[in-house]
Amino acid sequence: MDAPILIDVKVVHRRYTDFVILHTELVDQHLHRFVPAIPSKSLQDKIAVDESSFVLERRKQLQCFIDEVLADAELSKSGIIYKFLSFNERQFELLRNQMLASQEKRVQMPRAAQPEQTMTSSFSSMLGKYLYVPLSGTPTNLVPHMLEQ
Numbered sequence: 001m002d003a004p005i006l007i008d009v010k011v012v013h014r015r016y017t018d019f020v021i022l023h024t025e026l027v028d029q030h031l032h033r034f035v036p037a038i039p040s041k042s043l044q045d046k047i048a049v050d051e052s053s054f055v056l057e058r059r060k061q062l063q064c065f066i067d068e069v070l071a072d073a074e075l076s077k078s079g080i081i082y083k084f085l086s087f088n089e090r091q092f093e094l095l096r097n098q099m100l101a102s103q104e105k106r107v108q109m110p111r112a113a114q115p116e117q118t119m120t121s122s123f124s125s126m127l128g129k130y131l132y133v134p135l136s137g138t139p140t141n142l143v144p145h146m147l148e149q
Contacts, residue, residue, distance in 0.1 A: 033075060
């Protein structure tokens with residue numbers, strides 16, 4: 001008879017807003033990666049079903065979000081996901097306050113100073129240089145001689 005496989009399960013208690021903060025931090029820290037979506041906070045869903053089944057369904061959806069994040073090699077190594085899953089309530093409360101303050105500062109930052117805006121404007125200026133450079137010569141001079149008949 002095979003010995004049973006023991007799995008260490010740890011339960012952490014997080015609010016929906018904690019998942020929103022986690023998602024925002026992952027998106028901000030991993031601009032080049034796809035970060036799975038979190039379930040929406042829809043009042044229609046809550047009204048359509050009774051409270052207990054709504055909470056159960058939301059819990060399943062949030063677990064799927066965490067599973068998808070952990071399945072991604074880069075996202076799963078993120079410090080924020082480690083803290084989200086391992087900090088106790090008190091530690092996470094302090095972290096939550098820091099993250100919220102950081103996110104508020106980013107929202108208040110002037111649009112031109114935000115990194116994506118700077119990247120977009122520099123990319124646009126590069127495109128402008130290369131897309132509007134006039135070609136010298138006639139089009140026939142640009143075709144390789146082997147293609148001409």
